[in-house]
Each structure stands twice: as structure tokens, then as C-alpha cells.
Amino acid sequence: MKKSTQNLAFYVPYILWIVLFVIAPMVLIVYQSFFNIEGQFTLSNYATYFQSGTYIMMTINSVWYAFLITALTLLISYPAAYLLHYAKHKELWLLLIILPTWINLLLKAYAFIGIFSQDGGINTFLRMMGLGPHQFLFTDFSFIFVASYIEIPFMILPIFNGIEELNEGLVNASRDLGAKWWQSFTRVILPLTMSGVKAGVQAVFIPSLSLFMLTRLIGGNRVITLGTAIEEHFLTTMNWGMGSTIGVVLIVAMVIIMFLTGERKKKGGRQA
Amino acid sequence: MKRLISMAAVILAAVIGLAVWSNSLQKAQGATGDNTLNLANWGDYIDPALVKKFEKESGYHVNLETFDSNEAMYTKIQQGGTSYDLTVPSEYMVEKMARAKMLVPLDKSKLHGLNNYGSLYMNRSFDPGNKYSLPYFWGTLGIIYNDKYVSADEVQHWNDLWSPKFKDNIMLIDSARDIMGFSLRSMGKSMNTTDPNTLALAKAKLDQMSPNVKAVVADEIKMYMAADESELAVDWSGEAADMMANNSHLHYIVPSEGSNLWFDNLVIPKTAKHYKAIYAFLNFITDPKNAAQNAEYVGYSTPNTAALKLLPKSVRNDKQFYPDATVIKRSEVYKDLDPKTVGLYNDLYLEFKMYRK
Numbered sequence: 083m084k085k086s087t088q089n090l091a092f093y094v095p096y097i098l099w100i101v102l103f104v105i106a107p108m109v110l111i112v113y114q115s116f117f118n119i120e121g122q123f124t125l126s127n128y129a130t131y132f133q134s135g136t137y138i139m140m141t142i143n144s145v146w147y148a149f150l151i152t153a154l155t156l157l158i159s160y161p162a163a164y165l166l167h168y169a170k171h172k173e174l175w176l177l178l179i180i181l182p183t184w185i186n187l188l189l190k191a192y193a194f195i196g197i198f199s200q201d202g203g204i205n206t207f208l209r210m211m212g213l214g215p216h217q218f219l220f221t222d223f224s225f226i227f228v229a230s231y232i233e234i235p236f237m238i239l240p241i242f243n244g245i246e247e248l249n250e251g252l253v254n255a256s257r258d259l260g261a262k263w264w265q266s267f268t269r270v271i272l273p274l275t276m277s278g279v280k281a282g283v284q285a286v287f288i289p290s291l292s293l294f295m296l297t298r299l300i301g302g303n304r305v306i307t308l309g310t311a312i313e314e315h316f317l318t319t320m321n322w323g324m325g326s327t328i329g330v331v332l333i334v335a336m337v338i339i340m341f342l343t344g345e346r347k348k349k350g351g352r353q354a
Numbered sequence: 355m356k357r358l359i360s361m362a363a364v365i366l367a368a369v370i371g372l373a374v375w376s377n378s379l380q381k382a383q384g385a386t387g388d389n390t391l392n393l394a395n396w397g398d399y400i401d402p403a404l405v406k407k408f409e410k411e412s413g414y415h416v417n418l419e420t421f422d423s424n425e426a427m428y429t430k431i432q433q434g435g436t437s438y439d440l441t442v443p444s445e446y447m448v449e450k451m452a453r454a455k456m457l458v459p460l461d462k463s464k465l466h467g468l469n470n471y472g473s474l475y476m477n478r479s480f481d482p483g484n485k486y487s488l489p490y491f492w493g494t495l496g497i498i499y500n501d502k503y504v505s506a507d508e509v510q511h512w513n514d515l516w517s518p519k520f521k522d523n524i525m526l527i528d529s530a531r532d533i534m535g536f537s538l539r540s541m542g543k544s545m546n547t548t549d550p551n552t553l554a555l556a557k558a559k560l561d562q563m564s565p566n567v568k569a570v571v572a573d574e575i576k577m578y579m580a581a582d583e584s585e586l587a588v589d590w591s592g593e594a595a596d597m598m599a600n601n602s603h604l605h606y607i608v609p610s611e612g613s614n615l616w617f618d619n620l621v622i623p624k625t626a627k628h629y630k631a632i633y634a635f636l637n638f639i640t641d642p643k644n645a646a647q648n649a650e651y652v653g654y655s656t657p658n659t660a661a662l663k664l665l666p667k668s669v670r671n672d673k674q675f676y677p678d679a680t681v682i683k684r685s686e687v688y689k690d691l692d693p694k695t696v697g698l699y700n701d702l703y704l705e706f707k708m709y710r711k
Contacts (some may be wrong), residue, residue: 091358119693136705200583215524219583220569300570303528306708317425318530319700321693
């Protein structure tokens with residue numbers, strides 16, 4: 083009897099934390115989303131969301147950009163993690179990859195403004211080569227580039243961990259049994275590291291859906307995502323209901339992504 | 355279990371200890387005394403030397419707190435927990451706060467030198483008879499151009515911004531009211547239009563301008579313009595002054611057909627307590643000498659015409675920041691629109707931002 087109360091007491095801080103900082107905010111957002119700007123209880127926010135072409139377009143935009151960012155980071159991160167696994171001073175390289183995450187996001191964004199601007203490093207170089215200045219800031223390219231740069235560590239780490247856990251013997255066995263390099267990659271390495279890839283995709287795709295500071299600083303608001311709309315509804319329109327509605331849609335979208343990329347344990351253990 | 359309880363007790367004791375300590379610190383600073391003035395202002399919007407001078411002359415201690423948006427300040431005061439004696443909302447926010455009964459009327463008998471303020475800047479629609487507010491600084495919305503790429507006569511009117519020669523070369527300030535506003539103005543309509551059809555037309559007109567728009571940004575616009583990143587920008591006069599201080603090629607124009615006229619105003623929120631200090635400060639800042647010093651530091655246009663006379667001739671005659679009275683008369687002050695219309699402005703504005711070039 084005494085033991086069980088003791089155990090319960092240990093749970094209290096965690097339960098409190100989850101209730102106060104996870105469940106309560108979600109409930110509040112859902113609750114807020116049912117009120118229109120005049121403070122009446124209504125479903126009209128959801129009706130507006132799904133009926134207006136603007137929000138639907140914005141959703142498609144957000145998902146599209148998040149997809150591009152995720153795809154690009156994955157493309158860079160998988161080979162990087164793979165090479166890292168075989169690299170000599172693994173810990174040092176890993177540290178170098180993690181290091182940029184210690185720097186504030188805003189600072190990194192401002193640094194890129196300096197690099198991409200008309201008088202910035204890249205354009206100075208291009209001018210020197212006689213290729214003339216180009217507009218980099220406020221383009222899709224720069225937005226996706228900077229967002230990918232920021233997200234890359236979050237993709238590399240889980241993939242790296244996945245590859246580290248990979249049993250080298252299995253790869254060797256597949257080679258011994260006559261598999262080509264490509265075959266052992268697609269049949270052995272990739273499936274066994276898939277959980278790392280999925281974790282990485284989750285860690286990148288979900289935050290990418292609602293990047294709003296980068297859309298303004300680097301994208302010059304020529305790239306609009308749902309995050310921009312939420313910011314506007316909370317700060318300028320003071321239409322918290324509509325802002326919350328978009329927030330709820332984002333949460334639902336994230337749950338869907340989690341479900342799609344999550345591990346689905348099958349009964350019996352054997353995968354089909 | 356015992357350990358857990360003792361841990362909790364330690365944390366609780368630490369919290370209480372800190373609370374007592376911070377309270378005593380505040381007392382030491384005189385924050386709870388009667389000789390203070392709690393001033394909420396925008397960042398870097400008063401000459402620090404002037405604050406020192408006021409403290410020395412009057413003996414009141416000034417607690418300066420800053421905010422960065424009218425809405426944030428409004429929410430803070432509305433939700434309580436602040437004890438501001440004076441704050442500096444923009445004109446539409448004065449109207450909104452007055453309507454929400456968050457302001458205390460000014461006692462004119464305690465104010466001296468009200469006739470220092472120019473008649474153009476008093477008794478405006480947002481606060482008839484200046485019941486609640488005294489103008490602090492004012493300004494306009496206009497076009498900033500870089501004379502390396504653009505000549506003055508190319509950008510005399512709002513409609514010039516639609517010219518194809520400025521393709522991908524205009525930066526806009528990220529503000530729904532202002533961007534929709536100049537589109538309305540270019541059509542000869544009021545910047546306070548509430549008719550949904552007219553607003554839709556203004557937005558459609560903005561869409562046509564989209565190829566010219568390089569970016570829609572906020573504060574960064576100052577940095578970009580100073581760094582020659584764009585040839586043109588639409589921004590407020592105060593921001594323009596900041597940019598021009600960093601790049602001598604930049605100039606500011608208020609289109610002659612009129613623009614927005616904005617005012618930041620000193621008001622007494624209902625949270626005020628130190629009335630003696632408040633009126634001492636209001637009289638202090640109304641004094642032409644002090645107002646002139648403040649205007650020189652902040653670089654915005656002062657509504658204090660007596661102070662203006664003390665400023666150097668180059669400032670006084672600067673048409674960029676003190677446009678002709680006819681232009682001022684043609685310009686409009688924003689009204690506090692009903693929430694539905696504000697929502698409409700913002701939705702249309704979002705759609706404009708989404709419009710692909």
C-alpha cells in the first residue's frame with residue numbers, strides 16, 4: 083500500500099507538467115477556436131477555413147514547402163549520416179553538426195540576410211567572377227535553403243543513430259550472399275534504418291509546417307504559410323478564434339503525419 | 355516520500371525568499387513610493403537625458419517600460435497587473451482605449467502651455483477636444499526612394515508605384531491598414547473605407563502591383579533600405595528618418611494626394627496612481643525647449659509648434675517631415691474600425707500577400 087502511494091507521488095510532477103503545459107493549452111486552443119470575433123460560440127471559423135480559397139491555398143502552400151524542405155534535408159542528411167558512421171573522428175564531426183543548433187535561430191537568419199543580400203558574400207563573389215549580382219533574398223530558393231540548413235541537424239541525428247545500431251554483420255552477410263552494393267543498401271541497410279528516417283522526417287516536417295519568422299525574414303512574406311496567418315490573427319486582427327482554428331488544423335495535420343510515419347507494431351512480430 | 359516533501363519544502367522556501375527579496379529591492383528603488391512615474395513608451399522613443407533632467411528638476415523617479423505594439427500594450431493594461439501612469443498609444447488605439455473606458459480624462463486646469471501645440475495636431479477625430487490625449491509625435495506614410503536608381507519626379511504619387519519600371523524593386527511595410535490604405539488613396543478613396551466592394555477593388559489593384567513587390571517586411575526594412583537592397587519602399591516617416599540617417603541617398607516623399615497621418619499620444623490609463631507626477635511630466639514635455647530636445651533625439655515630427663521654432667532651419671523647412679499644410683489637410687487619420695472590418699482588411703491583405711507574381 084505504502085509503495086503504491088510512493089510511486090504515485092513520483093508521477094505527480096510529470097502529470098502536472100503534462101496537464102498544465104500539454105493538455106491545457108491544447109484544450110484552450112480548441113475552445114478558443116469555437117468563438118468568433120464578437121465572442122459568440124460558433125462553428126463559423128471552421129466554415130470560413132474550409133470555404134475560403136485563401137486558407138486552403140495557404141495550407142497547400144505550407145504542406146508543399148514543408149515537403150520540399152523535408153525532402154531536401156533527407157537527401158543531404160542520409161548520405162551525411164552514412165559517411166559519418168564510417169568517419170574516423172565520429173564524435174568530433176557529430177559535434178560540428180550539432181554545434182549550429184546552439185546558436186539562436188534569429189541570429190542564423192540574420193546571418194543569412196548578410197550572406198544573400200545584394201552586397202553580401204555570394205553576390206560579391208559572383209560579381210568578381212563577372213556573373214553579376216542576383217536576387218537571392220525573398221526567393222523560394224533562399225527560403226528553402228535556409229530552412230533546410232536549420233533543420234539538417236534534426237534529420238542527421240536520428241538517422242545517424244539508426245545507422246549506428248545497424249548490425250554490420252547483416253550487411254556483410256548480404257554481400258557474401260552475392261548482393262550488389264545497391265541491393266544490400268535497398269534491401270538491408272535502408273529497411274533497418276527506416277525508423278531513424280521516420281523520426282527525422284517527423285522532427286523536420288512538423289516544425290516546417292509553421293515556420294513564420296523565416297517566411298518574413300528570408301522569404302520577405304513572398305512565401306506565406308499557415309504560421310504567418312496565425313501570427314497575424316493573434317497580433318493584428320486580434321481574432322483569436324480564427325488563429326486558434328488554424329492552430330487546430332495544424333495540430334490535426336501533425337497528428338496525421340505522426341500516424342503516417344509512426345511505427346505501427348503488428349501482431350506476431352513478423353512484418354509482411 | 356520524505357525526500358520528496360523536503361524537496362518541495364526547500365523549493366517553496368526559495369520561492370518565498372526570492373519574492374521577499376524582489377519586493378525589498380523594488381522598495382529600495384522607490385517603485386512603491388509616491389515619488390515615481392511609471393511611463394510605458396515605445397523603445398528608444400524619449401531622450402534619456404530628458405528623463406534624467408525631469409528626475410532632477412521634479413524629484414520624481416521615472417520607471418520606463420517599453421512595448422513594441424499598440425495591441426500588446428492594450429492587452430497588458432486590459433488584463434491588469436501593470437501600474438502605468440502614462441502610456442503612448444497611436445491614434446486609433448486612443449479611440450479604442452477611450453471606448454473601452456481604459457483612459458482617464460485630462461484635467462486641463464493642471465496643464466500649462468497647451469497652445470504650444472499646433473492647431474493642425476489638436477482636436478483630431480480620434481480624440482475630439484483632446485479629452486484624453488496630448489500629441490507626442492506625429493508622422494505620415496510615404497515613399498522612400500534611393501536617388502541612385504530613382505529620381506524624385508518618378509515617385510510623386512501613389513500610382514507611380516504601379517509603374518512596370520519598378521519591377522521587383524519595392525519593399526512594403528508589413529501592415530494591413532497601411533498597404534490597403536495607400537491602394538485606396540491611389541483610387542481617390544478614403545483610407546477609412548468600410549465598404550467591402552471598394553476594399554475588394556483596392557485589393558485587386560494591389561494584386562496588379564505584385565510584380566513590383568520585392569518583399570513585405572517589418573523592422574528589417576530599415577536595414578535593407580540602408581544597405582541598398584531595394585530602390586523603393588513604403589514606410590512611415592519615422593522609420594524613413596532612421597534609414598536616411600544611415601544612407602544619404604535615401605529620400606522621403608509624401609504623395610501630394612494625401613496619405614495617412616498618424617499620431618502617438620500621451621494618455622493616462624486607468625491604472626494610473628501618481629497624478630502629481632503625471633501632470634508634472636506632461637507640463638515638462640510640453641515645454642518647447644524640452645520638446646525640441648526630444649524631437650532632435652527621436653527624429654520624428656513634433657506637434658509642438660513652439661518647439662519647432664527652436665529646431666534648426668534645415669529641420670523646420672524639411673518638406674519630407676513637415677509637409678505643407680495642404681498635404682496634411684488632404685491626409686487622413688485612421689479611425690478605429692469595427693472588428694469585422696479590421697478582419698476584412700487583414701483577410702484581403704493576406705490574400706494580396708499570397709498572390710503570386
